[in-house]
Amino acid sequence: MTAEEKPLILIADPEPRTLDMIFEPDDLRRLHALGEVIVHADGSRLAAADLEAALASAKVVIGQVDLPAERLSRMPNLRGVINVEGNFLPNVDYDHCFAHGIHVLVTSPVFATSVAETALGMALDLSREITATHEAFRDGSEKWGLASNAGSFLLTGAKVGIVGLGDLGTALRRMLVPFHCEVRVYDPWQPERRILEQNCIPSGLDELLSASRVVFLFASSTSENQGFIGARELALMPKGAVLLLMSRAGIVDFPALEEALRSGHIRAGIDVFPVEPLSADAPLRKLDGVILSSHRSGGMRESFLEIGRLVLADTELLLRGLPPQICKRAERETVARMRSKPVEVS
Amino acid sequence: MTAEEKPLILIADPEPRTLDMIFEPDDLRRLHALGEVIVHADGSRLAAADLEAALASAKVVIGQVDLPAERLSRMPNLRGVINVEGNFLPNVDYDHCFAHGIHVLVTSPVFATSVAETALGMALDLSREITATHEAFRDGSEKWGLASNAGSFLLTGAKVGIVGLGDLGTALRRMLVPFHCEVRVYDPWQPERRILEQNCIPSGLDELLSASRVVFLFASSTSENQGFIGARELALMPKGAVLLLMSRAGIVDFPALEEALRSGHIRAGIDVFPVEPLSADAPLRKLDGVILSSHRSGGMRESFLEIGRLVLADTELLLRGLPPQICKRAERETVARMRSKPVEVS
Amino acid sequence: MTAEEKPLILIADPEPRTLDMIFEPDDLRRLHALGEVIVHADGSRLAAADLEAALASAKVVIGQVDLPAERLSRMPNLRGVINVEGNFLPNVDYDHCFAHGIHVLVTSPVFATSVAETALGMALDLSREITATHEAFRDGSEKWGLASNAGSFLLTGAKVGIVGLGDLGTALRRMLVPFHCEVRVYDPWQPERRILEQNCIPSGLDELLSASRVVFLFASSTSENQGFIGARELALMPKGAVLLLMSRAGIVDFPALEEALRSGHIRAGIDVFPVEPLSADAPLRKLDGVILSSHRSGGMRESFLEIGRLVLADTELLLRGLPPQICKRAERETVARMRSKPVEVS
Amino acid sequence: MTAEEKPLILIADPEPRTLDMIFEPDDLRRLHALGEVIVHADGSRLAAADLEAALASAKVVIGQVDLPAERLSRMPNLRGVINVEGNFLPNVDYDHCFAHGIHVLVTSPVFATSVAETALGMALDLSREITATHEAFRDGSEKWGLASNAGSFLLTGAKVGIVGLGDLGTALRRMLVPFHCEVRVYDPWQPERRILEQNCIPSGLDELLSASRVVFLFASSTSENQGFIGARELALMPKGAVLLLMSRAGIVDFPALEEALRSGHIRAGIDVFPVEPLSADAPLRKLDGVILSSHRSGGMRESFLEIGRLVLADTELLLRGLPPQICKRAERETVARMRSKPVEVS
Structure with a gap:
């Protein structure tokens, strides 16, 4: 040649x-x-x-x-x-x-591992209040022993929801295997069979939100799903549940999310925002029950x-x-x- | 009867x-x-x-x-x-x-799942700087995008060390499976065979510390191992490595650990302290690169x-x-x- | 509507x-x-x-x-x-x-599970001489104890080759996981990455045949691969190795296969034949070291x-x-x- | 020294x-x-x-x-x-x-892998009629295609019973993981918890026999369990079910087993016999639906x-x-x- x-x-x-x-x-x-x-x-x-x-x-x-x-x-x-x-x-x-x-x-599949690791890390952190306890240590207000775990729960055996079972959701699902969670999936682009193959329960969105103590949002942003996680949907989540927003800010109604955090109804890990960088005086920066991340879950x-x-x-x-x-x-x-x-x- | x-x-x-x-x-x-x-x-x-x-x-x-x-x-x-x-x-x-x-x-096996979850959560947090980034958000100093990940690394594929492969170490090992880590184990009470069965590499302590980017300490406190993780041992760890102290404070030389954190040589998650509660003016409370936890990893x-x-x-x-x-x-x-x-x- | x-x-x-x-x-x-x-x-x-x-x-x-x-x-x-x-x-x-x-x-993916089960069953059977021993019981010539296992080997830990990592090969690969085999794959249509993802070693055909004690043939029949497993290739296999022909007869040179069986060089499980049904007087029917199957591995x-x-x-x-x-x-x-x-x- | x-x-x-x-x-x-x-x-x-x-x-x-x-x-x-x-x-x-x-x-744990491999090989063989079809090839009476599979069933998804979850049963259980079976366990020496940990259903013997299409017998022979698998127990098994006797002949009533085979009620793989070697004129040697093995599953x-x-x-x-x-x-x-x-x- x-x-x-x-x-x-x-x-x-x-x-x-x-x-x-x-x-x-x-x-x-x-x-x-x-x-x-x-x-x-x-x-x-x-x-x-x-x-x-x-x-x-x-x-x-x-x-x-x-x-x-x-x-x-x-x-x-x-x-x-x-x-x-x-x-x-x-x-x-x-x-x-x-x-x-x-x-x-x-x-895009290259980001799956990195995003899934961050999502799992934040989920463990929020369910066990790791960052919150650490913040309390900073000002000397931490509690010790059993009392410190009043709001914590185990991921092992917890009911989990995954919204979007593409590359990211699939990578996270694999990392959940050792935790023996009951996992519901909402993904209108996937056939039931693909969901069942990953040992998950195909589910409607409302059912998923009502049943899950930890919810991972991995959905792509499409012409059809802008803001589909809003006040009504957040209210379906059990009190104290944990929400991880890892994919696109556009799929969530941010004012509603902020309100759900402020009221203490849920906790959340947030990696993406409607406007980035997040403004210096955004109230989100001061709320409890939140872990903030600067659109960095994938970009390693x-x-x-x-x-x-x-x-x-x-x-x-x-x-x-x-x-x-x-x-x-x-x-x-x-x-x-x-x-x-x-x-x-x- | x-x-x-x-x-x-x-x-x-x-x-x-x-x-x-x-x-x-x-x-x-x-x-x-x-x-x-x-x-x-x-x-x-x-x-x-x-x-x-x-x-x-x-x-x-x-x-x-x-x-x-x-x-x-x-x-x-x-x-x-x-x-x-x-x-x-x-x-x-x-x-x-x-x-x-x-x-x-x-x-005691009842605590294994809970401790292992916390250990994994802290390891993901420290390797990805989740809490540190969140703390930066609190005061508006966070970085965005690739720059924010300069000090982060993936757990997936990382070299990991486990000191003590009893109930706690075994529970953690199972949670690491999806991350495809190369795992070294130091445990003088376990035969090589038990270590190999868990798909780990039997290792001396020094080799483990030198080779691993994340080290989990699960060893019991015995009459023979007081303070066996000291300045010399910490210096063997690669710069930027992550140490998780989950079992007993007695096995670590705390002043040496504090110095290794202060110098930025390593990062650490610490759940146990020589005196508990930790005194209000302990310098540890103010260091970077640390996540503090109030002896709460097991007590759910x-x-x-x-x-x-x-x-x-x-x-x-x-x-x-x-x-x-x-x-x-x-x-x-x-x-x-x-x-x-x-x-x-x- | x-x-x-x-x-x-x-x-x-x-x-x-x-x-x-x-x-x-x-x-x-x-x-x-x-x-x-x-x-x-x-x-x-x-x-x-x-x-x-x-x-x-x-x-x-x-x-x-x-x-x-x-x-x-x-x-x-x-x-x-x-x-x-x-x-x-x-x-x-x-x-x-x-x-x-x-x-x-x-x-066609529907047949993967059924074919893989048969392939694994035949591989265990041939490596452990299950059918051969049973045939000996029929005429009272069986041996007992250790002597009966002189030609047997464990699948656990054995070196295995898979030719063709499509649906069938992938299904079989999953069934091999508990056996901790070192698995080589030859598949010119798959990128190395897909092979590595399944925890296999990408390999040339000759290397695979030389190194493996059990070889599974799952390749499709294409315009390019007629009879590509011939006398030369069979001779590369270690003495006593086990060959499973599960996909298409066209990929194997049958006279060469018959000769390799007759000489005792290899053992084989055969589910497909150049002409089906196999003629009543085919010498294959009388050979030792073979398990014959009537194109039935998939059609459940x-x-x-x-x-x-x-x-x-x-x-x-x-x-x-x-x-x-x-x-x-x-x-x-x-x-x-x-x-x-x-x-x-x- | x-x-x-x-x-x-x-x-x-x-x-x-x-x-x-x-x-x-x-x-x-x-x-x-x-x-x-x-x-x-x-x-x-x-x-x-x-x-x-x-x-x-x-x-x-x-x-x-x-x-x-x-x-x-x-x-x-x-x-x-x-x-x-x-x-x-x-x-x-x-x-x-x-x-x-x-x-x-x-x-004794050294025999677990070898016995479990043989047990799985025989189970696949009997459920898919591999040896029986091969025997038909020998005399030219084999059937082809779908008709040949009339009596076959997939192990994947089948209900399985394990009697005795010691070293042997545990080794077999691990090999069953890729087959997604529902596995019942009867083992009066094991606490429920150990059975559940292996993702099995603790079960009484009768329930296990009635519900399972494949039953593995790994029980030790004790002063309390001589012949506990008898005519009544075999009759509980579904027609066409597969029994694997791998541990000790003493736990089975052999005349009852022989009768259950002769009637075509079940199929069986048998590695141990009340008197070994099996006598040359034992009727077992001539029955259909059986695979005979000369106490050789472990002794590699x-x-x-x-x-x-x-x-x-x-x-x-x-x-x-x-x-x-x-x-x-x-x-x-x-x-x-x-x-x-x-x-x-x-």
Whole structure:
């Protein structure tokens, strides 16, 4: 095979990721071994004509470059587009891709482990009042012994609800196995069978909220579910229950959540907010029964380096003429409903 | 069987536990169904002669009543003594019991789940800086995104050390399974085989401390291991490593631990202290990189109610002439080495 | 919704399956609740015009009816085609389906549990010489005690190879977990990552055969792998190793397999044959070290009833405008390479 | 420590085991490193006086040498006796040992894995009719496809009963985990709690037999349970159910078992017989629905080599003054009830 015949892998507009952030040196070497790699990224921009030429030859595109139908129609070799930001963005003509057998992929599964760890850590913390006790130590007001555990409960054997059994929910479910919880799942995009396979109970949302002492929110933000966890839903939760908001702020009615915390009805761990950073004078900062986290559950250096490994695995399959197996595929039926805002800063 | 022939179960000096605390009504009913139950406890004390008479007939004694050899020699029916406080105390003549086939049992396994949950919660919290970030939110100094995770690491795949693979360590080990950690164990009382069976690497203490990013201390306090985690040992730990002290304060050199925290060398979760409550002006209260907990990891209401269930299970076996299977037995070789202070207040 | 607006579900040419065989009454009722169900099957054939009319309206087609491009072009509502025989057949224009977003599905995962159970049963049987010993009892030649185990080995801890880590291989892998085997996998269609995720070692075929004491063959028959287990490959296996042929006869060179058995080099469990039924005078019937099975590892009544449940689950998703999640999808890249012969008789 | 001060380890009457059979060279070297090892065994017999002298000094005795009270009273250093045959024999004065803190141990857990594998292999074989189909191939009478599976059922999801949840039952229970069976356990020596911990349902014998499609018999033979599986019990089993007799022939009424097989009521895998070898003209040899096995489920070379490893692990602990942890201990309450016949030939 001559150099010209090597398949072209184009990295285009990977921002907010940088190559350093997502590829370990060895993984980058392995990518180069798969084909000719051309980079169009901050610090290494192609001229417009060169970019178009590269697009016209590319077999795999890695990054968030605009791919309207007109451009795609000039890309006859294209087999796959791999988004490394994490959300399916509207700058790709998905219909064209579906019609022409071009896989559009995201590497979002890389965040599952990290988010699930944080969610479990916060759940244990809130159910056992670890942070609250520690805060009491700071001002000398802590209680000792049995009295200190009056509001605590064991996660082991507790009834748990998971809203959204995608990558994140599945990762968390696995971490719950040793705790022998009864786990209810609400996920309208999943068939009952998938839920049962993970040893969970398919459930309606209201039933889940009423029955569970710990509820994990992992649902994507879609055109249909804005603010679907509101005052009515929070009121269904048992007193003292624990809510973990890990995915998207848009799915929760924040004023209602704040009120449920202020009244002491529930406790919550919150990693995402309607406006980030959270304003300095937000009342949430002073409430009891809450653990605040600055949209940091997923963004570990280790998770970002996983992106490169997923890209590598599926690029290899695509170039061998096989279907991708590792990244998450855009699906014709659901991609248009996704509503997550892209991340601006890694 | 006439009433007089029913085997006698004597509950004597269960303090600091009360019967309410350790028996759910239904479990107490089941105990009464097993034999004649006589109670000598706060609020229901027997006269001295009645107590001696009850002891002389008892088949099973539940509680921490003094059992010197002289008294034991007047107890021909005795098959088992079940301590409900949690530590083997020196007020029992163990040699007499071993020679006469009297099982001496403690219900300490009831605390394993609760302690392991707290230990895991603190480990996730410290490795991901959950409490520290939350404290920053309180004063508006939190960082956002990737920058906020500079000092965080995943538990998944991390190297972990467990010092003491008894009930507590075993419970924690099970909770670690989903995290695919490489786990080293130091436990001089366990054969290699038991350690390997739990998919751990038998290890010396120094090797464990040097290799592990998270170290759980579950060792009992014995006549041989006072302060064995000292300055030298703490210095072996990698910078930024996480230490969880869950069992007994006596095994750690506290001034050395405080120094290791102050210097930022390690982070720690601490549930036990040399003097409890911790003094109001203890410098530990102000350090970074620490989570403080008021000897509360085990003492959940749910754990105390487990005591009754363990008592019930082994009492039933003892009365049927079978060996006990659920509580922990005093062992001739090790009981004399135990050094835990009894708990005074539940 | 009026009756006319109910989505049309067309069952067409399900043979060799009958509706009784694949649907329990309750599942069939649930299918009818999802839409209007029209059946074109043995005993209930539509007139040609009625069939065309039903096809023209159908949202979901269940069965193996011919779907050339010309017919598909007259099916504007079609969202999915669910094959209930088990193999992707050449009578569907896949390109048309891919271009138009029509999912083509098979229910082959239903056989995974049943095949894996048989494979494990045969592997235990051959490694422990269960059937061979039983045959010796029949003629009074059995040995007793340790001597009888001279050729036996434990599966626990043995090195195992799996060729083909699809549904069947994955089901078997899960059943091997308690045996703590070192498992190598050869599967050129799977990325390393998927293999590692199942706690297996990605391996070349030769390495796998040389290293493994038990080898499971689950590979599909494709245009590229006819007879790829031949004399050279069998010779790589250690003496006394066990081979399980569970998927397709086409992947093995049968004369070479027969010779490897005759010489005593390996033992084998064989569920599929180049010509079925196996001829009455086939020498295979008389060899030692073999367990013969009449293409029956998958075809349990319980497996067939699973077909209906998979059909139901994905039909429901398709009619709700969601992507199917349970059946196996035809993939543009691989569907043309499949070479399995359709089954003629259930 | 001078040579004379090395603790004495006496191997005395290990028969029917030989040292070669139970110790790999490296394990034997490790045993010699623990103390002075003296051997009194076939091919290396001590003079009577030398044997008595060795007994008088021994800290650990390995083997089945007679240990009546009178001899034990001359053995002041003795900490443990490790039987390597597998059954607690009546030639040891257990009361003396219990009174003096001498541990009496057997290495029977070494057979658990091997027996459980055979039991599972036979259960899969019988439920799927693997051997029966193979026998049909031998005479050309096999059926093909679905018809061949008329009498088969999946183990996955089946209701299973385990009689005796000791080492063998526990090993089997672990192997059943991937099959998601509902498992009932009858074991009058185990508390409910131990049964529940293994995710089983504590059950009476009759309930277990009536409810289970596969029943594993692992019960020890005791003075109380001779023939407790008789005609009445076998009649409780559902038609077509599968019985695995793996532990001791004494617990089953064999004529009743034979009749239940002859009538086709149940199928069975049988590894132990009232008289071994089974007589050449035993009708059992000709019945359908049975798999016969010549008392060989446990006696693998690999199992025997495990004996040495268990001996090594507990000898090390005993010599360090710690309680043994690996072998099974004689219990004061149960040792006298054991009724197994010793094995005469390995």
